[in-house]
Structures are given as C-alpha cells and as structure tokens.
Amino acid sequence: MRNILLIGSVCLFAVSLLFSQPLFELEGDFIHGGLIRGHTLENISSVSFDGEELTVSDSTFLFGFRLNDPYQHTLIAVLESGEKLQVNLTIADYNQGEIDSITVVPEMIDPPKSPELIKRLEEEYYIKRGARKALVITKFPYFSVIQRPVVGGRITTNFGAKRVYNGWKESVHTGVDIARGTGINVRAMADGMVTLIGDFYYSGYFVFVDHGLGLSSEYFHLSKQKVTESDLVTRNQILGEVGSTGRSTGPHLHWQSNWFDKKLNPLFLIDEISEVREYKWVE
Ligand SMILES: [Zn+2]
Structure with missing residues (x-):
C-alpha cells in the first residue's frame, strides 16, 4: 500500500x-x-x-x-x-475490523471521581499533547530505516482496533501492542531527541522521542526508563525496558507514532515499498 x-x-x-x-x-x-x-x-x-x-x-x-x-x-x-x-x-x-476486549481494574476506566485524579488526567493529557504538537527538531535527522522497538514478540492489538474495556467502555487503539516479557530492551525506532519522560496514569513509565519535522514516537508501560529528557538518541539505542505500568493487563510495549498530534500506524513506517505510481502534472 x-x-x-x-x-x-x-x-x-x-x-x-x-x-x-x-x-x-x-x-x-x-x-x-x-x-x-x-x-x-x-x-x-x-x-x-x-x-x-x-x-x-x-x-x-x-x-x-x-x-x-x-x-x-x-x-x-x-x-x-x-x-x-x-x-x-x-x-x-x-479499518481492519479488529475488536479487542480486555478487562482492567475498574478504577482505570470508571469516570474519575476524585478532584485530584481529574486534575492529574487533565494535566497529563495536555503535557502529552503539547509534546506532540511542538516542533522541537526542525531538521530532518536523516533516518533511512525505522525499526521495531523490540525484537520479536507477538502483536496483541493493532493500530485502529476497537477496544472494549470491561465489556462497556469503548475506545480506539492508537498504537501497536507487542507482548514481550518484563525487562526486554525497548529501543528507539529512529534517531531523535527524548523530549518527555514520565510516569502517567494510563501510560505508566513512558518515553517520548522527537524525530524531526513533526514525527515522534512513544513507548508506554515500561518497567524502567534508561534515558532522560534532552538526550539525543540513535536508532536502536535502548530507551528502557518492557513492563506493565499504567493501564496494562500484562507485560507489553505500547508503541505509538505521531505526525504532530495525528496518530499514525507504526507498522506503516517499517513496511516495504510494495507499489509505485507515477504522475505528471498537466493543466
Ligand atoms: Zn496499547
């Protein structure tokens, strides 16, 4: 495609x-x-x-x-x-039609009741959105290859899958989940700069990497972060380790990529060219 x-x-x-x-x-x-x-x-x-x-x-x-x-x-x-x-x-x-039903602790999907949690979720939402929308690296970092951030592992939920939590709460999955054991290395998909790390309610320990010209990647539910903000990273550099922190039912990596705040399918970034079309401009 x-x-x-x-x-x-x-x-x-x-x-x-x-x-x-x-x-x-x-x-x-x-x-x-x-x-x-x-x-x-x-x-x-x-x-x-x-x-x-x-x-x-x-x-x-x-x-x-x-x-x-x-x-x-x-x-x-x-x-x-x-x-x-x-x-x-x-x-x-x-639309790949996938529906993924999972069960999590009710606190993770019930509307937050405490003012502290409402405030925290709102702050975390805006911090992440701000990181995606900021054009930090205006140079193209010359990546020629984008790689999977973990070696092996089964994809358990695809980009665009409809998620049903606890039988009632629906959302759309905006990344790719790769099942892998706790402690497995998570590596940068391409060269870039770490512009945000954190321990957020839904994402758990996460790392956000800016790759330039609006392209970014995110790695959620880590057990360990091994980089810090402003670190320059190269493709394949270890960012952290797989875990199950945040809203997670078991050890896995949620791998997300964005062009500014538009969520992209990370698997499209690593597939091979399968079709070539040529157009000429005519008035
Ligand atoms: Zn996920």
Missing part, C-alpha cells in the same frame, strides 16, 4: 523530452494512519498541506493522516517563480 507519487510541473511536462525530472516526489502510505515523506527536487520555495505550510529541511518534508481524516487532501507547492502547483491527494480507508 506504499506509493511513490511523482509530480512534474506544467512547463517541465511541456518539454518533458528534454526535462523529464519531477518537481517533487512523495513516498509513503496514502491511507488513514499513513505517513508521507516528500522530497523537493528543484525550484520549490514552499510546500503546504491542507493550507498549513510545511517545514522543509534538506529538501525533505513530512505529513500524515489520522484515522477518520477526510479522504481528500491538497498539497500546494510554490515555485521560486511564484507559480503554484496544486496536487489533490485521495487516500484510502483503514
């Missing part, structure tokens, strides 16, 4: 026998939960996605799609000449 989309300019298309190179290319999963990596090839002064200008670093930009996003999106590239190129992107629906 991964595509490479090539878009050439009007003028380049008109003289495509002489100048057939595209102006930029897009590579990724054009589907809910997918991340697209774009490369500007020449003559582009800015790129915007759905009306928001994207940060371009070393000819690279990123954007992504959350579950329930619209199916139609717009990318506009402004050339150095001032000419604007608009590309309409259509993305696919992602």
Whole structure:
C-alpha cells in the first residue's frame, strides 16, 4: 500500500523530452494512519498541506493522516517563480475490523471521581499533547530505516482496533501492542531527541522521542526508563525496558507514532515499498 507519487510541473511536462525530472516526489502510505515523506527536487520555495505550510529541511518534508481524516487532501507547492502547483491527494480507508476486549481494574476506566485524579488526567493529557504538537527538531535527522522497538514478540492489538474495556467502555487503539516479557530492551525506532519522560496514569513509565519535522514516537508501560529528557538518541539505542505500568493487563510495549498530534500506524513506517505510481502534472 506504499506509493511513490511523482509530480512534474506544467512547463517541465511541456518539454518533458528534454526535462523529464519531477518537481517533487512523495513516498509513503496514502491511507488513514499513513505517513508521507516528500522530497523537493528543484525550484520549490514552499510546500503546504491542507493550507498549513510545511517545514522543509534538506529538501525533505513530512505529513500524515489520522484515522477518520477526510479522504481528500491538497498539497500546494510554490515555485521560486511564484507559480503554484496544486496536487489533490485521495487516500484510502483503514479499518481492519479488529475488536479487542480486555478487562482492567475498574478504577482505570470508571469516570474519575476524585478532584485530584481529574486534575492529574487533565494535566497529563495536555503535557502529552503539547509534546506532540511542538516542533522541537526542525531538521530532518536523516533516518533511512525505522525499526521495531523490540525484537520479536507477538502483536496483541493493532493500530485502529476497537477496544472494549470491561465489556462497556469503548475506545480506539492508537498504537501497536507487542507482548514481550518484563525487562526486554525497548529501543528507539529512529534517531531523535527524548523530549518527555514520565510516569502517567494510563501510560505508566513512558518515553517520548522527537524525530524531526513533526514525527515522534512513544513507548508506554515500561518497567524502567534508561534515558532522560534532552538526550539525543540513535536508532536502536535502548530507551528502557518492557513492563506493565499504567493501564496494562500484562507485560507489553505500547508503541505509538505521531505526525504532530495525528496518530499514525507504526507498522506503516517499517513496511516495504510494495507499489509505485507515477504522475505528471498537466493543466
Ligand atoms: Zn496499547
């Protein structure tokens, strides 16, 4: 489901026998939960996605799609000449139909009654959301490969699965759960910087890594954290150990990835290119 989309300019298309190179290319999963990596090839002064200008670093930009996003999106590239190129992107629906029923202690799903817990949950929500929305690293950290954060382990709940807690409370799972024993190393999926660690009510001990241009990853329910905020990490570096802290029914890693506050399917980040499409710009 991964595509490479090539878009050439009007003028380049008109003289495509002489100048057939595209102006930029897009590579990724054009589907809910997918991340697209774009490369500007020449003559582009800015790129915007759905009306928001994207940060371009070393000819690279990123954007992504959350579950329930619209199916139609717009990318506009402004050339150095001032000419604007608009590309309409259509993305696919992602619904794998999985329903996962689990039982947790009632305190973990009942509406919080104590003012202290209400305040804590609210604070933790905004701290995490703030970390996702902050563009800390404006440079693309040159990752060429994104890896699974643990070796082996069975995926017990997929991204987008409908979760039913204790038979009544429903939510959508925004990461991937990998069952693995307590103490197994959890490693960074790519180069980046640790911008938040904590011990939160639902996530337990967690580590948040900023990978640049809005891409981030989160690792929940750890038994140990082995990095601290502001640490620069490289892909495969140990961040902590698998555990069962927070809202968890047994030792596992909840692995989440985001483009700003849009939750992505981490498995889309590590799959192979399976399809290539080529487009030329025509007016
Ligand atoms: Zn999970």
